Amino acid sequence: MTDYLPWPLCLTDKYPMTTGNEIMQPDINDAALDYLLARAGLNLTAEQKAELKTVHAGLAAMVERVRKPRGRMAEPAHGYGFAEEDLA
Amino acid sequence: MSDAIPTIADAARLIAAKQLSPVELTRACLARVHALDSELHAFVHLTEERGLADARAAERAIMAGGPSGPLHGIPIGLKDIVDTKGIPTTCGSKFLQDNIPDTDAACAEKLAAAGTVLMGKLTTHEFADGGPSFDLPAPPARNPWNTEHFTAGSSSGTGAAVAAGLILGGIGTDTGGSIRGPAALCGIAGIKPTYGLVSRGGVAPAAYSLDHIGPMAWTAEDCALMLQALAGHDPRDPASASRPIPNYTALLGSGIKGLKIGVIHHFHEVDHKVSEGTQRGITAALATFRDLGAELREVQLSPLQDWAACGSLISITERAAAYEEWSRTRLGDFSERMRSRLMLGAFVSGVDYVQAVRRRRELRAELQAAMRGLDVVLTATQPAEAAKIDAVPKWDLFEKPGFMMPFNVAGYPAVSVCAGFGAGGLPVAIQLAGKPFEEPTLFRVADAFEKATPFRSQRPAMTSVN
Numbered sequence: 001m002t003d004y005l006p007w008p009l010c011l012t013d014k015y016p017m018t019t020g021n022e023i024m025q026p027d028i029n030d031a032a033l034d035y036l037l038a039r040a041g042l043n044l045t046a047e048q049k050a051e052l053k054t055v056h057a058g059l060a061a062m063v064e065r066v067r068k069p070r071g072r073m074a075e076p077a078h079g080y081g082f083a084e085e086d087l088a
Numbered sequence: 089m090s091d092a093i094p095t096i097a098d099a100a101r102l103i104a105a106k107q108l109s110p111v112e113l114t115r116a117c118l119a120r121v122h123a124l125d126s127e128l129h130a131f132v133h134l135t136e137e138r139g140l141a142d143a144r145a146a147e148r149a150i151m152a153g154g155p156s157g158p159l160h161g162i163p164i165g166l167k168d169i170v171d172t173k174g175i176p177t178t179c180g181s182k183f184l185q186d187n188i189p190d191t192d193a194a195c196a197e198k199l200a201a202a203g204t205v206l207m208g209k210l211t212t213h214e215f216a217d218g219g220p221s222f223d224l225p226a227p228p229a230r231n232p233w234n235t236e237h238f239t240a241g242s243s244s245g246t247g248a249a250v251a252a253g254l255i256l257g258g259i260g261t262d263t264g265g266s267i268r269g270p271a272a273l274c275g276i277a278g279i280k281p282t283y284g285l286v287s288r289g290g291v292a293p294a295a296y297s298l299d300h301i302g303p304m305a306w307t308a309e310d311c312a313l314m315l316q317a318l319a320g321h322d323p324r325d326p327a328s329a330s331r332p333i334p335n336y337t338a339l340l341g342s343g344i345k346g347l348k349i350g351v352i353h354h355f356h357e358v359d360h361k362v363s364e365g366t367q368r369g370i371t372a373a374l375a376t377f378r379d380l381g382a383e384l385r386e387v388q389l390s391p392l393q394d395w396a397a398c399g400s401l402i403s404i405t406e407r408a409a410a411y412e413e414w415s416r417t418r419l420g421d422f423s424e425r426m427r428s429r430l431m432l433g434a435f436v437s438g439v440d441y442v443q444a445v446r447r448r449r450e451l452r453a454e455l456q457a458a459m460r461g462l463d464v465v466l467t468a469t470q471p472a473e474a475a476k477i478d479a480v481p482k483w484d485l486f487e488k489p490g491f492m493m494p495f496n497v498a499g500y501p502a503v504s505v506c507a508g509f510g511a512g513g514l515p516v517a518i519q520l521a522g523k524p525f526e527e528p529t530l531f532r533v534a535d536a537f538e539k540a541t542p543f544r545s546q547r548p549a550m551t552s553v554n
Contacts, residue, residue, distance in 0.1 A: 024440075040408070040434035041416035052431055058486030059404075059435045065397035066440070066447040076445035077452060078297070 024064065026057035093120075093253030093547060096310035100158035103150060110150065110161025114143035114205050117163040121207070121254045124550060127235050129227045130249035132168050133176050133209040139163065142205040149203070158313045160203030165258040167243050168209040169216050170301075171290040172196050179292045180212045180224055182421045183414060193290025194322045195259055195301050202317035207255050211245030216261055216294040217407060218425030219244065220477050228477065231274060232548035233514050237474040240269035242294075246304045247274035253551050257305035257314050263294040264399055265469075265492030267302050268504035268519060272469035275506045275515030275543070277534065278304040279311045280492075281319065282329070282524045283499030289324030295406035297327075297445075298399060298496045307544055308505055308534035312336040315527060331525065339532035345381030347463045347533065349520075352387045356468040359392035360488045363472035365510020366517075370468060373507045373518045376540050377466075382533075387458050387465055389494070390451060396489030398451060399497045401436055401444040408433020425482060452498045464520045464533050467491050469504040473514035495521045505534045506543045515543075 028036075033053060037044055044052065094102065094113075102108035118136060125131055146161035155161065166172060169179045171189035173196075178184045192200065200206065211229040213219030219241040220228035229244035231237040232252040239247045243260030247270025250258055260267035262280040271278025279302050286301040293299055303314035316337070321330040356362045356370065374384060389395075408415065408430055414422070415430045422430060459465060468491045481487060495502035502521040510516045518537075522530035538544050 036434045041412070042419060042431060042434055043416075044419075044431065048427075048431065051428075052434075055432070055483055055486055056435060058483070059432060062397035062401055063436070063440050063443075065394050066401060066444040068447060068450070070446060070450070074446050075449060076442055077449040078445060 024060040026060045028053055028056045093306075093551065094256070095306050096158065096162050096256045096313050097307070099162060099256060100155070100313070103161050104155050106151070110143040110146040110205060111140070113161065114139050114163050114207075117207060117254055117256070120252060120551065124232070124252050125254060127230060127550070128232060128248045128252060128254075129229050130211055130245040130252070130254055131165070131208045132178060132180070132211050132226045132245065135175060135206055135208040138175070139205050139207045146203050146205060156203050157317070159199065159317055161205060162257065163205045163207050163255050164199055165207045165210045165246060165249050165255040166196055167246055167259050167261055168212045169261060169292040170196050170259055172206075172209065175209065177209065178225065180214045180226065182225060183418070185225055189290070191290065194287035194324060195291065195318055198317050198320070199259070199314075210243070210249055210258060213242035213244065214423045214426040215292055215411065216242040216263060216266055217429055218423060220480055221423040221425050224423050230477065231474050231514070232550055233275060233474070234512060235550075236476055237514065238273065238477045238480050240273040240470065240474065242266040243270050243304060247271060247276060247278070250274065250276045250304055250306060251548055253547065257303055257310055260302060260304045261291060261294070262300045262302060262492075262496065263298045264403055264496050265490055267300070267304055268469050268492050268502060271304055271504040272517030273474040273515065275548070276304060276306055277308045277311050277503065277505050277538070278302065279308075279315065279503040279527070279530070280495065280501060281315060281527060282501045284325070284327045284329035285501075285525065285527070286315070286318045287320070287322030287325040287328050289322050293406075293410045295403040296410070297406060298403055300496065307538055308503060308531050309337065309340055311503065312340065312531040312535075329525070334528050336528055336531055339528045340535045342532060343381065344377070344533055344536045347382045348385060348461060349377055349382050349533070350385050350387035350458065350462040350465040352389060352465055352467040354388065355392045355491055360471055360491065362468045363510060365473055366468055366471065369507035369510065369516035370518055373466070373537065376537060380536055380540055385462065387462070389454060389458055392489040392491065392494070394447070395451060395494040395497055398444050398447045399493035400485055401440060402448065404429065404432045405436045405441045408436070428482060448497050451494070455494070455498045455500060459523055463529050464522045466518060466520055469517040469519040473510045473512060473516060491519060500524055501527050501530055503530050503534050505538055508541070508543055
């Protein structure tokens with residue numbers, strides 16, 4: 001029996017890879033922060049904004065960690081099995 | 089009855105033999121609540137009358153026809169994010185101080201149907217996140233082993249209440265370790281079952297795709313008895329699994345000779361080096377497993393940081409979505425810690441979220457491959473003994489990666505059991521994870537460990553002065 005890699009690892013040789021380049025810069029300027037907060041509808045004080053800026057680099061590092069080289073066919077983990085209720 | 093706090097299994101045997109009255113057992117738990125909870129803050133809402141009524145009803149039924157099962161007449165508590173019909177469910181938040189649900193959550197319903205005695209609602213971090221917070225309507229729970237120390241969270245009240253014998257078992261929820269974390273720091277057992285095994289119906293969300301409901305109790309055997317009542321399909325939960333429910337205690341006592349345990353050394357020795365006390369506990373646990381006849385193997389996975397990043401991004405985003413409306417309109421009404429977590433949602437783009445969920449699929453495949461030929465894997469639960477409650481960093485999310493999130497990311501079942509005592513006499517723990525829906529094996533290993541070690545014979549000192 002052939003020993004095969006499970007999906008999605010089996011696809012890594014078959015499809016073009018993204019590069020994993022850095023997308024999110026560790027520092028964020030005031031204008032960018034204001035844009036993101038306005039988009040999220042969050043109304044923060046100057047103190048809260050300053051504190052949030054201090055952890056932006058930590059979040060940027062997390063974002064980079066999940067951006068691994070992978071093919072466009074690599075699907076997310078979301079998946080729903082059909083239950084009895086779907087057949088009723 | 090004796091002053092000793094029984095396990096659920098012991099109490100069930102005594103109740104079945106009519107040597108222990110559920111009413112006496114409930115009164116003993118209530119006496120401990122009245123003696124200790126002003127210091128522990130484990131309960132946010134004590135349902136004393138309901139508990140005594142449940143106990144009397146159980147006693148009548150048992151005297152008439154015997155117990156309906158091992159949970160009949162057993163005092164339990166529910167984390168206060170679990171809806172309870174006619175009983176306040178505040179989620180530890182200012183937003184829901186007047187919230188009285190008109191239906192029970194699935195887990196509350198199932199435990200009631202099993203004949204348990206509801207003692208009340210237990211302290212939680214606000215909406216099961218952040219904490220410990222001192223700016224919420226109720227104070228944070230304290231660790232019964234030393235009340236100056238943290239319980240971990242967010243099922244903080246359940247951890248404290250079980251350890252101090254205020255209840256014999258309780259419900260926790262776990263999005264990134266909120267069952268196993270308090271279980272570890274409070275020196276008890278707690279299992280995060282396979283994703284979808286226990287219905288989330290009627291339980292406030294923290295992060296939909298990472299949320300799990302599960303039991304916390306003094307022993308793994310007690311958790312197995314509770315899980316038996318809790319597991320099963322529920323159409324109210326869109327992720328609920330539909331599959332046969334095995335007997336979770338069937339393999340207990342059958343030994344673990346020949347079982348294969350994978351040890352993820354790099355998680356707790358390299359990626360996030362644990363405290364001396366915790367490492368001693370893990371090393372001794374591995375020796376115990378070897379003595380019991382298990383085979384130990386080295387397991388290599390992606391760095392813990394990858395698992396933590398994946399889980400944290402999903403968690404931050406799903407939480408921000410769940411509480412978006414209140415974040416936009418009443419952000420100031422959240423606790424400082426919950427507010428901080430919600431604010432992070434602004435930094436995560438839709439693409440970031442999807443990349444995290446794609447990474448999740450890869451990580452899950454990696455764990456699946458690593459566990460081929462193994463029965464369980466082992467690592468730490470917590471990096472160290474409980475910190476002082478006023479010394480828990482607000483942004484711990486960005487400090488060092490936790491050991492529990494990998495199994496939320498994968499959806500695999502994981503249990504924490506006490507592995508001894510470290511600095512300051514505070515508990516340390518090991519974490520065992522199994523394959524999906526293989527909880528019977530997980531309980532088999534955890535139970536064998538508990539029975540081969542002396543740690544279940546020691547309760548917090550504060551319980552002996554009651």
